[in-house]
Amino acid sequence: MEVKGNQGGKKSGDKKTRDKKSRRKEIKGKQGVMKHGFIGFGNLAKAIFNGLRNEKDMAFACFDRFKKEEDIQKEGINSYDNIEDLVLFADTIWLTVKPQDLPDVLLDLKEFSLEGKAIISPVAGKSIAYIEQFLGDKPLIVRIMPNLAMAYRASVTAFHSNSPENEQSAEIYSILGKLGKVISIKENEFDLFTSIFGSGPAFILSVIEAFKNKLQEFNLTKQVEDELLLELIKGTTLYFMHNREDHTIEDLVKNITSKGGTTRAGLDYFHAHEIGKQLEGVIEAARVRSKSLEDI
Numbered sequence: 304m305e306v307k308g309n310q311g312g313k314k315s316g317d318k319k320t321r322d323k324k325s326r327r328k329e330i331k332g333k334q335g336v337m338k339h340g341f342i343g344f345g346n347l348a349k350a351i352f353n354g355l356r357n358e359k360d361m362a363f364a365c366f367d368r369f370k371k372e373e374d375i376q377k378e379g380i381n382s383y384d385n386i387e388d389l390v391l392f393a394d395t396i397w398l399t400v401k402p403q404d405l406p407d408v409l410l411d412l413k414e415f416s417l418e419g420k421a422i423i424s425p426v427a428g429k430s431i432a433y434i435e436q437f438l439g440d441k442p443l444i445v446r447i448m449p450n451l452a453m454a455y456r457a458s459v460t461a462f463h464s465n466s467p468e469n470e471q472s473a474e475i476y477s478i479l480g481k482l483g484k485v486i487s488i489k490e491n492e493f494d495l496f497t498s499i500f501g502s503g504p505a506f507i508l509s510v511i512e513a514f515k516n517k518l519q520e521f522n523l524t525k526q527v528e529d530e531l532l533l534e535l536i537k538g539t540t541l542y543f544m545h546n547r548e549d550h551t552i553e554d555l556v557k558n559i560t561s562k563g564g565t566t567r568a569g570l571d572y573f574h575a576h577e578i579g580k581q582l583e584g585v586i587e588a589a590r591v592r593s594k595s596l597e598d599i
């Protein structure tokens with residue numbers, strides 16, 4: 304076992320000279336600290352780590368199959384060079400791999416004792432029942448659907464647990480609450496939730512990109528373009544936030560629209576080309592894809 308990085312577990316000596324028990328003791332480390340282990344350290348795991356890294360009483364480590372040690376070290380997290388040591392370290396195991404990689408990870412995980420550990424899966428399209436086929440129904444399994452804004456503690460995250468009465472389950476719910484808004488939903492609602500809130504940032508950014516393309520006619524620097532766009536988004540968010548209790552979105556749009564004016568002309572184009580419907584189509588395509596991921 305080799306520990307990489309600068310946080311949490313300690314360095315061990317020659318693996319062959321140690322038995323499992325002493326390695327277990329060495330890796331377990333401090334009591335009273337929640338130990339998060341990421342299997343796969345890509346975009347989402349980094350976002351979760353960055354959102355939580357300043358929390359007291361938490362330690363973090365990861366195992367990623369091909370990432371270079373120095374690349375992981377730059378992120379400021381420990382890494383192990385095998386999954387077994389990560390499992391020994393962690394009491395909360397995050398399955399942060401792509402759906403197609405999940406079966407291999409679960410086949411590996413089923414070889415280890417998961418007693419007292421919680422498994423958290425953000426993997427799109429993969430149900431708790433699917434994970435239980437590999438790990439059984441004893442471990443606490445929490446399925447979530449977050450987005451990358453976890454890094455800024457501003458995700459919208461869906462939550463579903465296979466043992467809602469378990470204390471650890473409530474603890475995980477409250478940790479997710481530190482990373483933005485969290486909501487408990489039924490499992491059969493995950494595909495729609497994924498398409499709106501998991502993929503949502505990419506869809507909203509793609510709409511913003513269309514504004515940015517038009518903005519280029521001004522010949523501004525990229526930095527000024529971005530600042531102006533960010534202020535537009537901030538102003539729109541504030542306008543929505545301050546008025547949403549007393550007005551519908553339709554009312555808020557009407558307030559900006561005068562008869563025969565520029566906004567009216569743009570909205571006429573929006574409706575004539577059914578752009579709202581087209582955007583719903585974007586969300587629906589993502590939902591269909593999420594559903595199909597069950598089978599890969």
Ligand SMILES: NC(=O)c1ccc[n+]([C@@H]2O[C@H](COP(=O)([O-])OP(=O)(O)OC[C@H]3O[C@@H](n4cnc5c(N)ncnc54)[C@H](OP(=O)(O)O)[C@@H]3O)[C@@H](O)[C@H]2O)c1
Pocket residue numbers: 342343344345346347348366367368369370398399400401402404407408425426427448449450451501
């Ligand atoms: N990104 C998002 O915004 C987002 C939002 C909600 C949910 N999710 C879900 O989160 C999961 C991770 O997404 P991501 O965007 O973070 O993916 P990602 O950036 O591709 O990260 C996954 C990482 O896991 C590694 N990996 C794959 N198989 C492994 C294995 N057997 N053992 C150890 N490491 C392994 C990958 O290595 P290789 O590069 O070598 O394959 C990669 O570094 C997905 O299931 C996705 O559905 C993502």
